[in-house]
Amino acid sequence: MKAIRRFTVRPVLPEPLQPLSDLARNLRWSWHAETRDLFQSVDPERWAVSGGDPVRLLGSVRPARLTELAEDRPFLRRLSAVADDLHDYVTGERWYQTQAAELPAAIAYFSPEFGITAALPQYSGGLGILAGDHLKAASDLGVPLIGVGLLYRHGYFRQTLSRDGWQQEHYPVLDPNELPLTQLKESDGTPARVCLALPGGKQLHARIWLAQVGRVPLLMLDSDVEENDLGERGVTDRLYGGGSEHRLLQEMLLGIGGVRAVRTYCRLTGHPAPEVFHTNEGHAGFLGLERIAELSAEGLDFDSSLEAVRAGTVFTTHTPVPAGIDRFDRELVARHFGPEAELPRIDVERILHLGMETYPGGEPNLFNMAVMGLRLAQRANGVSLLHGGVSREMFSGLWPGFDPDEVPITSVTNGVHAPTWVAPEVFRLGARQIGAQRTEDAMTVGGSDRWDAVADIPDQDIWELRRNLREQLVTEVRERLRASWRQRGAGTAELGWIDGVLDPDVLTIGFARRVPSYKRLTLMLRDRDRLMDLLLHPEHPIQIVVAGKAHPADDGGKRLVQELVRFADDPRVRHRIVFLPDYGMAMAQKLYPGCDIWLNNPLRPLEACGTSGMKAALNGCLNLSVLDGWWDEWFQPDFGWSIPTADGAGTDADRRDAIEAAALYDLLEQRVTPRFYERGQGGLPDRWIEMVRQTLTLLGPKVLAGRMVREYVERLYAPAAHAHRTLDPDSARELAEWKSRLRSSWHGVTVDHVETTAATSTAELGTTLGVRVRVGLGDLGPDDVEVQAVSGRVDEEDHITDATTVPLKPAGGPDAEGRWAYEGPLSLDRTGPYGYTVRILPAHRLLASSAELGLVVVPSEDVVEGAGVLMR
Numbered sequence: 001m002k003a004i005r006r007f008t009v010r011p012v013l014p015e016p017l018q019p020l021s022d023l024a025r026n027l028r029w030s031w032h033a034e035t036r037d038l039f040q041s042v043d044p045e046r047w048a049v050s051g052g053d054p055v056r057l058l059g060s061v062r063p064a065r066l067t068e069l070a071e072d073r074p075f076l077r078r079l080s081a082v083a084d085d086l087h088d089y090v091t092g093e094r095w096y097q098t099q100a101a102e103l104p105a106a107i108a109y110f111s112p113e114f115g116i117t118a119a120l121p122q123y124s125g126g127l128g129i130l131a132g133d134h135l136k137a138a139s140d141l142g143v144p145l146i147g148v149g150l151l152y153r154h155g156y157f158r159q160t161l162s163r164d165g166w167q168q169e170h171y172p173v174l175d176p177n178e179l180p181l182t183q184l185k186e187s188d189g190t191p192a193r194v195c196l197a198l199p200g201g202k203q204l205h206a207r208i209w210l211a212q213v214g215r216v217p218l219l220m221l222d223s224d225v226e227e228n229d230l231g232e233r234g235v236t237d238r239l240y241g242g243g244s245e246h247r248l249l250q251e252m253l254l255g256i257g258g259v260r261a262v263r264t265y266c267r268l269t270g271h272p273a274p275e276v277f278h279t280n281e282g283h284a285g286f287l288g289l290e291r292i293a294e295l296s297a298e299g300l301d302f303d304s305s306l307e308a309v310r311a312g313t314v315f316t317t318h319t320p321v322p323a324g325i326d327r328f329d330r331e332l333v334a335r336h337f338g339p340e341a342e343l344p345r346i347d348v349e350r351i352l353h354l355g356m357e358t359y360p361g362g363e364p365n366l367f368n369m370a371v372m373g374l375r376l377a378q379r380a381n382g383v384s385l386l387h388g389g390v391s392r393e394m395f396s397g398l399w400p401g402f403d404p405d406e407v408p409i410t411s412v413t414n415g416v417h418a419p420t421w422v423a424p425e426v427f428r429l430g431a432r433q434i435g436a437q438r439t440e441d442a443m444t445v446g447g448s449d450r451w452d453a454v455a456d457i458p459d460q461d462i463w464e465l466r467r468n469l470r471e472q473l474v475t476e477v478r479e480r481l482r483a484s485w486r487q488r489g490a491g492t493a494e495l496g497w498i499d500g501v502l503d504p505d506v507l508t509i510g511f512a513r514r515v516p517s518y519k520r521l522t523l524m525l526r527d528r529d530r531l532m533d534l535l536l537h538p539e540h541p542i543q544i545v546v547a548g549k550a551h552p553a554d555d556g557g558k559r560l561v562q563e564l565v566r567f568a569d570d571p572r573v574r575h576r577i578v579f580l581p582d583y584g585m586a587m588a589q590k591l592y593p594g595c596d597i598w599l600n601n602p603l604r605p606l607e608a609c610g611t612s613g614m615k616a617a618l619n620g621c622l623n624l625s626v627l628d629g630w631w632d633e634w635f636q637p638d639f640g641w642s643i644p645t646a647d648g649a650g651t652d653a654d655r656r657d658a659i660e661a662a663a664l665y666d667l668l669e670q671r672v673t674p675r676f677y678e679r680g681q682g683g684l685p686d687r688w689i690e691m692v693r694q695t696l697t698l699l700g701p702k703v704l705a706g707r708m709v710r711e712y713v714e715r716l717y718a719p720a721a722h723a724h725r726t727l728d729p730d731s732a733r734e735l736a737e738w739k740s741r742l743r744s745s746w747h748g749v750t751v752d753h754v755e756t757t758a759a760t761s762t763a764e765l766g767t768t769l770g771v772r773v774r775v776g777l778g779d780l781g782p783d784d785v786e787v788q789a790v791s792g793r794v795d796e797e798d799h800i801t802d803a804t805t806v807p808l809k810p811a812g813g814p815d816a817e818g819r820w821a822y823e824g825p826l827s828l829d830r831t832g833p834y835g836y837t838v839r840i841l842p843a844h845r846l847l848a849s850s851a852e853l854g855l856v857v858v859p860s861e862d863v864v865e866g867a868g869v870l871m872r
Contacts, residue, residue: 111127289376315376384414
């Protein structure tokens with residue numbers, strides 16, 4: 001019989017055990033081993049059944065056991081120590097509080113998904129895990145972040161397989177009352193609400209749930225409330241589900257509703273108001289519109305409000321392809337804004353202009369969330385050095401006239417939260433070497449370029465650790481594989497073979513991630529005979545553990561999963577290659593440490609960063625990867641292998657896959673497996689162990705989320721906070737008026753004449769030439785512009801590469817024709833083909849970049865003729 005109503009019955013904890021409730025509600029337990037150990041000791045059996053979730057554990061433990069623990073003095077002492085440690089962690093000074101710089105009082109961090117723990121399944125893949133690690137690292141560092149997201153009633157889907165290996169999706173309903181959440185309430189005890197206006201006089205209501213992530217509050221908006229009609233209740237039904245309007249409503253609720261939730265939270269708790277707003281990908285871009293509306297309500301005009309909002313906004317793009325960006329039909333967006341809907345005081349055309357693709361190659365009728373994100377943020381970044389370059393190229397149309405390398409998008413390479421992803425055994429080995437506190441500091445704060453203490457760990461200890469972790473993975477894989485086959489309809493009598501799946505002494509390769517086509521799940525199957533030879537080699541076998549989910553609407557991705565599963569079902573190899581369904585955080589935390597090699601073979605450069613290999617590396621797993629994302633930036637032969645790529649323009653996709661698959665097999669056959677099985681005099685794989693040591697020593701400190709968040713604070717948050725404080729209403733008006741005047745007068749700016757002191761087309765290294773320029777400024781003055789000489793080596797088409805810019809100084813004017821003279825030195829500091837040009841850029845003390853307006857003037861062709869532009 002089915003229940004007609006569902007309740008969550010909470011346990012009544014005896015008074016001495018009350019701190020357990022606070023410990024369960026702060027998600028620090030998800031990365032704090034002592035807290036998890038404490039909960040496990042409450043009832044080890046129920047802890048295992050609860051999936052390591054303290055809230056579920058406390059909801060199921062027998063009252064008699066609670067009574068027993070309330071009188072257990074050793075347990076109460078442990079409870080008191082862990083509760084005191086959490087209190088010190090939450091209230092004490094950390095890295096952020098010791099910095100001398102004027103840092104933001106608070107930062108609001110918006111993301112459509114957050115992967116904090118498997119007990120709060122609100123993530124689909126890398127973007128959400130990255131956002132979760134960002135919050136955890138901010139907490140460890142004491143950064144006053146407020147996270148903002150949505151609470152999806154079905155989360156992302158759970159994955160099973162049919163008998164023939166086809167992915168099947170299931171959407172279990174999540175009850176917020178059974179999750180580690182509390183409802184944000186008004187002072188009178190009623191639930192706090194945010195509300196959005198919808199077309200036709202309707203409204204979208206949402207309540208605010210609070211997840212406490214260490215020191216960081218995470219606000220999650222939930223539209224499943226009685227005040228909403230059925231359609232509106234379903235807005236937060238599932239992550240990345242539904243049609244275009246459904247996604248638009250989710251993103252309006254995240255951005256606009258999210259700002260309102262932050263204001264409500266700060267009002268109710270006294271938390272400092274954010275000075276910086278960080279939007280993690282374009283999904284939350286509407287937050288800028290809400291902040292413009294706030295300032296407009298205070299009497300500031302739209303343009304001035306826009307400048308004030310931009311000053312304090314950071315935008316992070318995670319996609320290397322236009323297809324990965326949310327784009328909406330112009331008419332759909334227009335219908336949801338304006339007098340009859342949300343933000344009625346803002347002209348709909350101004351809103352639309354912020355997101356329209358008004359540049360060559362753009363779709364003029366589509367509203368692009370990333371374009372809006374960039375136009376509403378004064379600071380933007382990609383998530384690896386390579387991805388920063390890809391992003392500058394991809395969005396260069398927003399800054400016409402500038403070379404891609406001058407587009408104002410920087411990069412902060414992602415990192416991972418070591419306490420979440422490092423196996424306890426790895427932590428204990430480090431603690432034995434340098435002490436628990438120093439090990440914890442090294443993993444959270446970072447700051448050191450090297451982890452030198454790893455050099456002193458004996459080879460025997462490292463190898464025993466690696467085998468132990470491999471053995472744990474073998475046990476985990478067999479349990480999950482048995483459960484998967486039962487779901488596929490197999491009987492117990494058919495599954496005896498699973499007891500022989502994998503071997504703790506065989507080289508183990510891991511491959512686990514989402515399954516879009518560019519990640520090439522099945523590249524390893526390109527030559528099946530060759531793969532079989534590798535798997536079944538009599539002396540140097542390999543074994544492979546694969547996991548991953550295809551998007552529910554991606555049948556192509558599901559076919560890739562099915563192809564892999566069918567290969568792994570083959571009785572000849574099924575003991576050496578397995579596919580594990582329902583990849584998530586709980587599985588990942590076992591998978592990364594247990595693998596010897598982490599395989600990654602995307603189509604370069606389509607992996608923005610890719611952090612799974614970082615998590616593996618922190619456990620002493622070596623990377624075997626295409627040079628893409630973070631691996632392109634940090635790869636060294638000391639600690640891994642790069643798969644050669646065939647990414648030339650003339651290579652078709654099929655041939656490229658064939659070439660790169662062959663390169664992968666070559667590496668495995670000739671370099672990777674021999675290195676693993678080769679034994680030194682002491683019977684250990686000395687050279688392999690040295691690579692593990694180099695991975696931990698050289699790569700470990702770089703891949704930390706603590707390093708990443710410190711970079712965000714120093715390079716983006718602090719400058720954004722300074723700009724936010726500088727742009728008070730008067731300064732915002734000044735900047736907006738100046739930009740308006742500049743744009744309307746820019747047509748009158750010209751470079752009229754360029755000359756140098758060079759008499760010939762050759763010169764000696766070290767020579768300094770004089771450059772003299774006459775420019776027309778029209779209605780503008782010298783204070784409005786900067787005239788620059790741009791010089792450097794030139795390629796065969798006379799494009800300047802690796803350019804150096806030198807400001808030229810006014811030397812007189814205006815003359816009778818209204819022209820100004822500028823001059824300056826040009827140092828010839830490089831040999832070979834060398835060239836220069838001059839250009840005029842806008843200049844104002846409140847600009848973050850001279851490229852900000854996308855305006856530039858260079859010499860016309862007739863001026864170039866007599867300028868001696870090239871020095872050969």
